[in-house]
Amino acid sequence: MSDASPLKIxxxxxxxxxxxxxxxxxxxxxxxxxxxxxxxxxxxxxxxLVLDLAGxxxxxxxxxxxxxxxxxxxxxxxGDLVLAGLQERVRSVFEITKLxxxxxxxxxAEGNAAT
Numbered sequence: 696m697s698d699a700s701p702l703k704i705x706x707x708x709x710x711x712x713x714x715x716x717x718x719x720x721x722x723x724x725x726x727x728x729x730x731x732x733x734x735x736x737x738x739x740x741x742x743x744l745v746l747d748l749a750g751x752x753x754x755x756x757x758x759x760x761x762x763x764x765x766x767x768x769x770x771x772x773x774g775d776l777v778l779a780g781l782q783e784r785v786r787s788v789f790e791i792t793k794l795x796x797x798x799x800x801x802x803x804a805e806g807n808a809a810t
Contacts, residue, residue: 701725703750704732711742714804718750721758730761737765741774747804749780754788766798779804 702725705716713736721729736744746762748754762778769776779801781789789795 702729704729706732706736708739708741711740712745713739713741713743714745714747716747716750716804719752721748721751721754721761723755723757726755726757726761729758730764733761733765734768737768737772737774740772743775743777744769745777745779745801745804747779748785749782749803751785752782754785759788759792759794763794763797775799777801 702717702719702721705718707714707716715733715736717729719725744765746765766776777799778789780803781800786795786800789798789800
């Protein structure tokens with residue numbers, strides 16, 4: 696856990712789409728706050744939820760677990776969850792755990808496909 700990088704969460708809704716922009720570390724200290732915010736977001740129906748991780752430098756297993764839980768809940772509600780803007784260090788966590796096959800990952804929150 697890093698006190699130097701507290702997690703900032705910004706939520707933007709537009710019609711039936713939602714974008715959650717994160718900045719800071721997603722770790723054991725911030726994952727419960729993130730989970731609470733995300734559970735509130737998915738209470739309102741949406742077609743697509745973009746989780747913009749461009750501002751996330753570090754993610755640990757508790758952060759990944761929170762995002763996996765969000766994916767399972769959005770699947771059950773019929774929504775689409777995509778991850779966007781993963782920095783190399785964060786992307787490697789998803790690749791090592793093979794979760795890059797479980798999630799749709801875009802280069803950026805504007806919808807450009809990852810290469």
